Amino acid sequence: MQGALGPREVPAAGGGLRCAQRPTAPSAASGVYCWPQSAMKKGIYDKFGEEGLKGGIPLEFGDDNAWSDGYVFHNDPHRVFKEFFGGDNPFAEFFAEDGSELILPFGGLRGRGAMKQDPPVVRDLYLSLEDLFHGCTKKIKISRRVMNEDGQTSSIKDKILTVDVQPGWKQGTRITFEKEGDQGPNVIPADITFVVQEKIHPRFKRTNDNLIFVATIPLGKALVGCMLDVRTLDGRLLNIPINDIVDPNYCKVVPGEGMPLPGDTQRKGDLLIYFNICFPKKLTPNKKMLLRNALLS
Numbered sequence: 001m002q003g004a005l006g007p008r009e010v011p012a013a014g015g016g017l018r019c020a021q022r023p024t025a026p027s028a029a030s031g032v033y034c035w036p037q038s039a040m041k042k043g044i045y046d047k048f049g050e051e052g053l054k055g056g057i058p059l060e061f062g063d064d065n066a067w068s069d070g071y072v073f074h075n076d077p078h079r080v081f082k083e084f085f086g087g088d089n090p091f092a093e094f095f096a097e098d099g100s101e102l103i104l105p106f107g108g109l110r111g112r113g114a115m116k117q118d119p120p121v122v123r124d125l126y127l128s129l130e131d132l133f134h135g136c137t138k139k140i141k142i143s144r145r146v147m148n149e150d151g152q153t154s155s156i157k158d159k160i161l162t163v164d165v166q167p168g169w170k171q172g173t174r175i176t177f178e179k180e181g182d183q184g185p186n187v188i189p190a191d192i193t194f195v196v197q198e199k200i201h202p203r204f205k206r207t208n209d210n211l212i213f214v215a216t217i218p219l220g221k222a223l224v225g226c227m228l229d230v231r232t233l234d235g236r237l238l239n240i241p242i243n244d245i246v247d248p249n250y251c252k253v254v255p256g257e258g259m260p261l262p263g264d265t266q267r268k269g270d271l272l273i274y275f276n277i278c279f280p281k282k283l284t285p286n287k288k289m290l291l292r293n294a295l296l297s
Helices: 039-055 077-085 129-134 219-224 285-295
Strands: 009-011 017-019 121-127 136-147 154-165 174-177 192-198 204-207 210-218 226-231 237-242 251-254 264-268 271-278
Touching: 121 136, 129 136, 129 192, 129 204, 154 192, 210 219, 210 226, 219 271, 226 271, 237 251
Parallel strands: 121 192, 210 271
Antiparallel strands: 009 017, 136 154, 174 192, 204 210, 226 237, 251 271
């Protein structure tokens, strides 16, 4: 009767017996080679049994030697054990070189079932043109899941993330806080990314590093000229003379009164002034006569 610790043999496909119990290091006297160290030898054992390993594979052609060269047990159980497990210690993959235990991710050994990072969390960060002109600091409170000290349970906690807005940042600028997402036992926390979006401004529209301002003036000023007052983002009042005749496509360029350039805030873009010309809805006969004499004579 087979011992309680001995390998249990079950029929294998194609004849022969196969060891069904995971082997421990065999003794020199046993001569057992359950689960050969290569897939080829396992296939030989499954098809031809123990004789196939000892005597080799029967040749299909009738030579004098009807068997190929076979497997010879070398009477060294430790060598068999090392060949099967790839080393003296089958558990070496669980330990570092200094013998300390490795903390492996849930789901398997190194390279199998490795931890994956959650996809990034992307949120818009709306800023005014004044914020982007001067630069500022924005503090954003987030709520995220954090692992407790026991390493198994978690709780929801708040955290403040600080964004240092630099002068000249443009719409679409991305600010990333690495691994600030929800924590979990088997995942790498996601990155949190904020994308700058510009708030609508009551006076200006931004295009790259320039600012666009639309002035509404009556037809008379468009023809004879005027002074135009423009309040800047930093609170200054510009008095801009308009000496040209203003047509619907006219643009007045004021150099250096736009947005600061990223990385060189001493330099700025331009202020571009376009005009909305208001025409009179009606004219008296005398005014029409004066205009006719002034413009058509």
